[in-house]
Structure formats: structure tokens, C-alpha cells
Amino acid sequence: MSTLIRPSGRTFDQLRDVSLETNVTRYAEGSCLAKFGNTHVLCTASWEKSVPPWLKGQGKGWVTGEYGMLPRATHTRGRREAASGKQSGRTQEIQRLIGRSLRSVCDLSALGENQITIDCDVLQADGGTRTASITGGFVALAMACRYLKAEGVISADPITKQAAAISVGVYQDHPVLDVDYPEDSRGEADMNVVMSSDGGFIEVQGTGEERPMTRAELDEMLRLAEKGCMELFEAQRAALG
Amino acid sequence: MSTLIRPSGRTFDQLRDVSLETNVTRYAEGSCLAKFGNTHVLCTASWEKSVPPWLKGQGKGWVTGEYGMLPRATHTRGRREAASGKQSGRTQEIQRLIGRSLRSVCDLSALGENQITIDCDVLQADGGTRTASITGGFVALAMACRYLKAEGVISADPITKQAAAISVGVYQDHPVLDVDYPEDSRGEADMNVVMSSDGGFIEVQGTGEERPMTRAELDEMLRLAEKGCMELFEAQRAALG
Amino acid sequence: MSTLIRPSGRTFDQLRDVSLETNVTRYAEGSCLAKFGNTHVLCTASWEKSVPPWLKGQGKGWVTGEYGMLPRATHTRGRREAASGKQSGRTQEIQRLIGRSLRSVCDLSALGENQITIDCDVLQADGGTRTASITGGFVALAMACRYLKAEGVISADPITKQAAAISVGVYQDHPVLDVDYPEDSRGEADMNVVMSSDGGFIEVQGTGEERPMTRAELDEMLRLAEKGCMELFEAQRAALG
Amino acid sequence: MSTLIRPSGRTFDQLRDVSLETNVTRYAEGSCLAKFGNTHVLCTASWEKSVPPWLKGQGKGWVTGEYGMLPRATHTRGRREAASGKQSGRTQEIQRLIGRSLRSVCDLSALGENQITIDCDVLQADGGTRTASITGGFVALAMACRYLKAEGVISADPITKQAAAISVGVYQDHPVLDVDYPEDSRGEADMNVVMSSDGGFIEVQGTGEERPMTRAELDEMLRLAEKGCMELFEAQRAALG
Amino acid sequence: MSTLIRPSGRTFDQLRDVSLETNVTRYAEGSCLAKFGNTHVLCTASWEKSVPPWLKGQGKGWVTGEYGMLPRATHTRGRREAASGKQSGRTQEIQRLIGRSLRSVCDLSALGENQITIDCDVLQADGGTRTASITGGFVALAMACRYLKAEGVISADPITKQAAAISVGVYQDHPVLDVDYPEDSRGEADMNVVMSSDGGFIEVQGTGEERPMTRAELDEMLRLAEKGCMELFEAQRAALG
């Protein structure tokens, strides 16, 4: 195991520059442009005074996520999903992850019969788009909840905790934090970790790409993810003022 | 016919503030963020070293346009077209318009067997998204052509003229230039005009929304469109340096 | 600019032989077989005692258009849209045009909560199918309105004016009226014009195919369209008796 | 079992007025407007100088059928299949039947690597559209084969026999020939029979709608179908001159 | 006409080994694993306390059939229909046949506003999957009806008769009973016959694959089908106890 040199020059446990800019669109009830280095995701929260049919009449709300990537967000242009007539399995998998993650830190009863849709649209991608989506999507969600409370739509803020996400990986046999595209495309393994601000693990999705992960690597990757999420919770609090 | 007061306070022949910012994405061969007031469209030009099957072997290239709108680009969230499984008739109509317009100012033989796709994604909408798409899309296209020439992919710049577009309308019985959403939703008629920088009309698409247009109104709308496009050609030249 | 010889031998401002035959199907509330030379379109008007969901309870009706082409209406067989699983962008664009045009001459309040669907099916195509569809579709619509009034479904005829459409083009640098397929495939520009019988312009859709149109050409094309539509209004009145 | 009175006044073994008009479209290699009473089907045969991929290189041709119904061919308007995005099970079932039936009287080797598509579009429906489609489709196919032979595309006529089809049913406990819509909607059973001109049965598709058929009824229905098809073969020969 | 030797060694009027095993799944209201030799179809009956929208409020129930084939039920793997995005014409044709056949032996009024869906999933195919589906599907349906009666959902058993189905064919110019895959792929003709236990014919679907069938062959095939169905009715009664 040689000394680790990351393509970006970062140390093994260093995040990329993170920026969470709020109020970036004119119409949405909450919005956040999340940047993790060269990965830029526009997150908006949209409120509807209704819930999906299967939830009607239970006095509870719903939070859901949608995800998309502009065709030229990547090195080579990808086909527009609207043109191909369906969302890929990858897109659906990410949407389900965003929705589950954000619902886990929201008291749906306190939300009343309201739905909030978090749209995460990737303007530019350099690895970690789903973790930036969750981290920025939380900010947009929290802003929309504040707005609904201020407007008198709901009486209490349904947000119970913060949620943030980061990717960790194994690159040249070293566990590393916040994997970017050059590392992701040549790394041995990667894992997306979603955490709550009380230190709990909401989601853990790890894959051995080139080889299985050892138990020791898994343990270190979880530790790095904890460190990274703590820094992201800090950034979220700063963004939300 | 009362004195005209436009919701925006503009005079009848005044454009909104127009901004054409270039080099806004990291990967595309050409890019332009076109702003017509609160209408913001991200235009990227993507190069592929191939042409559609029906054009193969003719030594000619192709320019095509794609159009999309982020779900919360508007006052109320629209359904993601990728989720609904197809592009609306409106989207396809706009895409065809963008493609036709830009091809008409590009020498496809000079382009060789290369394809350039202009993606126009509306980040925020306040009326006139298709005209902003064409005007900004031209800038992205021109930049991509310069890039291809600089890289030696093509030997001559295929751009023959500039193309720009503007909407004109009839609002409270007055022909007006550069219709925004408040005017569009309450106006009597509107028309999208695409022009070439030699003063020719590439496309004219007028609709009497509330009532048919008179011949006199048509004539004045065409005159206003000419004035507006001349200003846009100026802005394009400034953006392209 | 040489002397104009049209492939059909017509003069520059001459329509093809136009025939608008009514009562051509057994079941429809109104029907018209519109022939513009070798272009034959079967137009039927179908009444439903309901309106689209978004219009319910407003006391207003709706008129909508659908368009189709038999697979062998053209020189080479086209793919059946029902088999390809979707309507092309061109089909949708034409359908939207037919609907907008016919609604603009119909008082939707006088129609009550009734919907009339105008189906325009091209049996044989030789250019100008959309203008024949609108011209014949108006006849079918007017017949259906008379039928509804005679049956006591509505108390007043909702038709406020006639609507007719014609194509004009630039062929060998001459503006010409009623473009057929040989002219359309080799012409420099073409424009579809929909007019109301009071001389207003409902829709104007012009495209420079080979080169942009000059302002002078635009003006002459609009003048020719006015002449052609006046003749079509006459034919419609004759057909409706 | 009471005396039979058919809604149309026909005797139990009487066909409707049958008309097979040829050369009804300008472009198709063969065409026939088949009328069985008020059921009108436009059949066209289109030639392509190629075969489906799975048949390539075997020196054999292909004959296939497509079927459609104009939205207002029936009492109440049906939804356009192109708009609903797929062909119904019924449409596909009929298409498969038309194709199988016509291939069974065509020597595909003699056809060489050519494909003929028979489009059967129902302009007006009053029962028996699939049998009219096969009967008229055969005429269109035979004309197209003659055309290909005359043009030197093929050296021998691939048609080996005639194919015709008729429906038979049980109406008020009586077997009857050539079921129209009023009988079909209230009858006990119906059966579509496709025959070859040498007296063979190509397809037999019978369904007990209100009750199962007895063996005696089956036998009589087959006998009636034989009689009807013999008359249709005569009409086909007259149409083909 | 040579002496017949069937690939399976069976006599011309001999069924394959038939087995109808009940209660093969844990959840369905009725289930039957139908084996006709190497053709294995899992049939389940599922009850829903509702009917399709168009049947609501009429006090009647509905029975419908669905059919599927596991991708590797056959010699070569077939594409999963869920992946190809639609059910083939063949699948829909079979589903319609199953539904019609089973409804014809069920008193839908006695069923009340309940729907029973019969799923027929082919685990292994060796010819005759649709006839095994109907024969086994009837057993599953009858069991579900008994269950609903025992549970007090309905007061009387809606089953009026048994329904069973068998295929017959012409193989080497001999009519034969219960066609398996080797015979089907090389036979001259085949016919699926659905009968009711009172000797009636519910469906008869015969096709001349290699040549038309003679009337004499048709008659003998119907006789063989009667014999086969009588044996299947016996097996159904044994299975239902």
C-alpha cells in the first residue's frame, strides 16, 4: 500500500469545497444551489396543498424527491430522459433514496395534508450528485417548511433533525472521503452514506466495484462518513441562518 | 384605445434587460446563459463526431435543438416530462423551431460530418423562453463552431449569419415588443419572430389568442420584431467578443 | 427572376380545384370530405355531452382537433403512428393548430358543456393537408352545431365567423398561392395562414426553408392568402347551403 | 324457435350488397374499397423492396397486414389508437389474422425479397370489418402482384388461390350469413371464416357470445360460410377483371 | 397417407399425461398447477371486492384472465414482456380467450360485485399452453368461488358448468389430439377448442398453417376435441374433490 495521492490533491479525509446557496429561484417555496466542488445541483422545494391518493384523509403529509441531469452536465452529452420516454433505473433509484432520506427527518403528521416535492437537477456533475442532492435538498425542504409555518399553513415546523449525505470510497486501497469523478471511475469501492444530525445512519449503500470490501475498510469508511456529515450539518446550519 | 401601461413599466418597443453570459459550464463545447429579464435559459452546444443515419456519407453535418424546462421554473410546479414518459406537443414544437432556425444560418457542408446539439434548458420562466433559447442557442452554437475550427476539426467557420428571435404581441390593443408572462397571459395576440442578421425572416409564428389580428397589427408587430432583433444581434456580437 | 411556370400550370394566385362535400359518413354529427386538388381529407365532427376535466362546471364547451394520415396517403408508405406508439411532433403541432383555429370562431359559452372533436384524416396527400383540414373541419363543425341546435341541445348557434386556411409560398423567387407537394418540396419558403371571415388573421406560420423571407415577400404572401381565403369562405358557404 | 326476421330484412343465407371498387387511391401499388353494406374498408397494398430482418437472404418475400379504424367510423367516437399510444389487443389480433390469411394464398418464394403491406382502414363500420378487410385486401394484394410482374420486379405471379372471408352467426337460434352490427350485438354466437378458392378453410374463429354453440350449429355455420365465400370469390374475380 | 407415428409415441386420439394439482400457492383464493406433459402452467385465482369502472353499480361481477410466460419457459430464452414495455399481440389474444372462456361458465350476477382474476403463468412450455391455462384456470376459479361462498361473500356458487380446452391438429395429414411442440412446429394445421361440460363449443380457433383444412378434417378435429375435453372434465372433477 503506497502513499495516497488523490487526483484533487485533497487529504484522505477532506471534503471538496462545499457551498449551499439559498433563494436561487424566484418561484419555489425553498431553494438551494448545492456545490460540492464541480458538482452543482439545483434543489427546489415545491408545495402542493394535497397528498397522493393513497394517503388522503389520514391527516399526514408527504415528502418526495425527483432527480434529473441536464444532458450536458457531464463530459459527454447524455440522452435527455424525456426524449427516451422513461427514467433510467439509476434515476429512479436515486429518487427513491432522496425521498426516503428526507422523510426520515420530517414529522409527516406535523406537515398535515401537504406535499413537498424536492427537485434535484444536476447542472454540472463531477461525482457525488446524489449526496449533494440530499444535502442541498434538505436545505430547500427546511426553507419550505419555515415558509409554510410563516404563512400559517402549518402550526409547527415538521423538521425533526438534519439530514446530510456524503460518499466515501476505497481508492488505491485507501478509504477516502467525498469521492469525485476521477476517483470514482478508478476506485475499488464506493459507498453513499446518509446520516441524521443525531449521529444515526439513515442509509448505507456500499458497492465493491473492483473487488469486495473488507470489514476493516467498511468500518473506516463509516467513520469517514461520520466526519464528513458533521461538517455538512455545520454548512447547512450556516446556510439556513 | 387607451394609453398603454405595460405591467413591467416598459415602453411599447422596449426589450427587457438582456444578458448573454458565455462559458457557463465546464464541459460543453459552447455555452450561454441567456437572460431576458426573469426568463433564464441555459444553452449548451455539444459536438458529436457523427451525423444521424439518414445523413451518413453525404459530407454534411447537422444542427439540432432540444428544449426542456425544470419542473419548478414556473409559478406552479410542472410535471417532469421524463416522468410522464413523453415530451409534450409544445416541447416538440419548440425543439423543431430551434433546430430549423439555427440550421438556417449554418452552412452544413462546411460543418462536415459533425453534429451539434443545442440544449436549451429553462431554469426560470417569465415568458419568451423559446426566443431566449434561439438567441442564446445561437451564441452557444457559434462558440462551438469556433472551438471546432480552433481544434482543426473543421477548416472554415460554418456560421453564415446570426440568428435571433423575439416575441411581439398585441396587449390592450397595442402592438408591443418582448412580451413577458403577465402580458402573454392577458394579451390579445402574440407572435414569435426569428430573424437573420441580414434582415431576413426565418420564422414567423403568430396567433390571435383572444381575437384575430388585423393586417395593420401584423405589419406593426413585424416592424417591432425587426427593431428588437437588431438589438439582440448587437448583444450577441458583444457576447462573442 | 424568370417568368414563373408552376408545375401544375396554375397562375401564381390560383387555387387548386376545391371541393367540400358534406354528409359523407353515416354516424358523425357533421362531416366534410375536403379536396384541394389531389389532397383529400375526411373531416368529421363528433359530439360528446361532457367537457375535459379542467373545464368542468364553468358552463363552457370545448372544440378540439385530431389529425391523422393513412399510411399510404403518400408516395411512399409511412409508418402507422398507432404502431409506432406515439404521434409525431408534426402531428401534434397540426392538431394544436386545428383546435386553436376552430375555437377562435366558436363562442364556447354558447356551446354549453359540450365538446366537439374534429377528426381530420388524410386519405390522400399532395401538399396542404393542414389547410384542407381546417377549411373542411370548419364545415363539419358548423354542421354539428346546426345539428345540436336542431336537436335542442343548445339554444343558439355558437359559430361566430367562418375560419379557413390556405398555404402560400415562395417558389422560384415568386410568391404563390396554394402550394402543392411538387412546389413545397422545391420551394424557398412557405407559410400557412388561417383567417376569419371578417378579414382577421387567426394564425400565421411562415418558414424560410431554403432562405429567409424578405419583408416584401412576407407582405405579398399575406395578400395572396387573403385572396385565397376569401374564395374558400365562398366555397364553405355554398357547401353549408 | 320462431321464424327468423333479420333486422336488415335479409334471408338467413343472404350476403349484404358487396362492392369491391379498385384503383381508389393515387399512389398505392394496389387498392380496393371494399363495401359490405354499410361497412366500408379502404385496402391498399404497398410494396417495399426489402423484407423483415429475420427473413433476409432467404430469397423469400413477406406479406403483412395492418388494420385501423377512423375514430368516427362507429356510432360513438372511439379513441385514436395513435393518441392512446398503443394498438389494442383487438387490433393486433385482426392484423395477425389478415397477414396469416393472405400469406396462405401467396407463394412467398415467387415473391422474391419483396414485402407487400396490406393496410385496411375502416372508414365506416357496421359489423364484419375484419372479413371485409381480408376480402378487399386480397384484391389489393393481387393488383400489386400484377403490377410487380408488369414492372418486371418478379417473373411469375405469386398468387396461388383467392382468399375471402365472411362472418356467420347464431341469431335468435338461427344460423345466419354475413352478420351486421345489429345482429352481432344481440346474437348468441358468431364465427369468422376465411376460405381459399379451392374450398379449403384457412381460418375458423368461432365464439359463443351468449351461450356455447352446439355441434349442429357449428356444422350449419360452416356450410353458410362456404356459400358466402363462393359468392365473394366471384365478386373478386369480377373486380380483378 | 402413411401410418401415423407421433413424435411422443401417443396414438392419434391420446392426451398427454394430465395433472391438475391444487392448493399450490400460499396466498391465492384458488390455485392449480396444470401439467399437460411437459407443459406446466401455474394458475391462480385472485379475488377483489370491486369490479371494473364500467360495471359498477350493476350488481354483477367480472372474471378476467392474464397470461405470462417465464423468459426461460422455452428452448431459447424469450424477452421479458415487462422489459420490452408491452404485452405482445399473442399474449393479449390468449388473455382475451381465457377471460371469455371462463366468463361463459360463470353466472356473473351470482358473483355479485366481485372480480376474480385468473393468472396463468407458464413455467415450462411444450405446446398447448393456452389450453392448459383454461383447463387449470377453471379449477382455480371454481376453488375461489367455493372459498367466497364458504366465507359468506356470495350466497350461491356462480359456476354453472365446467370449461376445458384442448388443441387438435393435422400432423402428417392425420387429425391428432393434444398437439405438443414437436407436432405443432411441423404440423399442417391446428385448432384450439374450448368446450363446456354440457357438450357445447365455447370457442373454436383453427388455422391452416401449412395448407387450408378440408371440411372432413375440420369435422374429425372437432370430434377429437370433444373426446379430449370429456377426459379433462373428468380430471377437473377429480381435482376439485
Next chain:
Amino acid sequence: MSTLIRPSGRTFDQLRDVSLETNVTRYAEGSCLAKFGNTHVLCTASWEKSVPPWLKGQGKGWVTGEYGMLPRATHTRGRREAASGKQSGRTQEIQRLIGRSLRSVCDLSALGENQITIDCDVLQADGGTRTASITGGFVALAMACRYLKAEGVISADPITKQAAAISVGVYQDHPVLDVDYPEDSRGEADMNVVMSSDGGFIEVQGTGEERPMTRAELDEMLRLAEKGCMELFEAQRAALG
């Protein structure tokens, strides 16, 4: 934290009865009926002498997974995915997981330009269908590889290790092994773990359903999964003889 009583009466670290029956279908190159208690999955391996287009000419093979559930595999009937026209996000997510997992224990170069498709069809579901699919799918894959080697298609067995999968969860605040449906529907968290027989972790997918997981719970769940997979590797070796 009370004493744990599992609905099934199992101890916290006890698997359900596991059965891996091979050679269960007549046609597939490899097959295994995997039963984890009442969860029954039919896994087949199908060989094709070709690879996906993007892999052509590289001398490497491919292994892919497909997943389906019979409509009545569950307590209430689910809609057939082939009828709804698309595979759900859940299905696609599982398919991607199966494919990734099995490819990770297969030397694709040793496989040559061959593709093996593992179909996993759930006949009956009681929790853990994806882990049973992977565990049984590995057996089917290994059998197919042996078959290809025996037939001389490949010269060396490409299987490098075994792959097996098990679910673990948190139920009433206790980590438990091999979660069944009653536990899954009421548990706090669950995690699917795919391991290789050398003790590596191929995939780890954990979700806090009712609450986030603590780090201590994560650690114990991973330990239980290791124990369970070791027992499954034993069962696979026994099945493969």
C-alpha cells in the same frame, strides 16, 4: 429493551429453512429453486453466444440479472409489470443488484464472448426475495458455467468465488438475521448484505425504516450477515455437489 420474540419463533441469529434445489426446469443451462422459508424464487441461467453491443470484440463476456414477481406471489395481487408497460423502480434496482453481485465473482475474460442471463422469478414471497435471488442465482450461474465448460464452449470455469446474500434487520430494537415479511413490515431497519466466500462484502444496502440505525447496530448487523452468508455458502456447495 425487552427479550426478543420473533414472529417465526427463530432465535435472533437463525436463518429460515433454506433449500436450493437444482435442475428444476427442462431447458435452462442452469437452474435452482431457492427457498428461504416461504419465499420461493425460481432462478434460471440462460446462455447466449453473444454479448451486448458495447462489449463486442473485447473477448469478454457478460452476466446480467432479471427479476420478476408473479402477480399473486404476495398477500394481495400486484399488477403485472408487463401490463403496466414498465418495470418499477424497485424491480430495476433489484435487477441491477443481482447483476453487479454475480459479475463480481465471475472472471468475465474467462467467459469469452458469451452472455449468461440469470432470471429470478418469485413464485411466492415472504420477505427476502432479492437475497434468495442472488443466492439461488449464483447456483444457476455456476451450473451454467460447468455446462459451458463440459460442452467445450469455454476452457476454464470463470467462477472465482461464491456469492450469497442475506438480509439483516433491527426488530424491536434487536439486530436479527434473515428478516421475513412480518418482521420486515414492522421492523425499525433492514439491510441487505451480499458477500463473497472469501469473507468480502460485495454490497451493503441498509435503510433505517422507522428510525436511523446506530453505529453499534450497524456493526452487529454486519456480524450477523457474515454468519448467515457462511451458512449459505455451505448450502450452495452442497447443492452444487
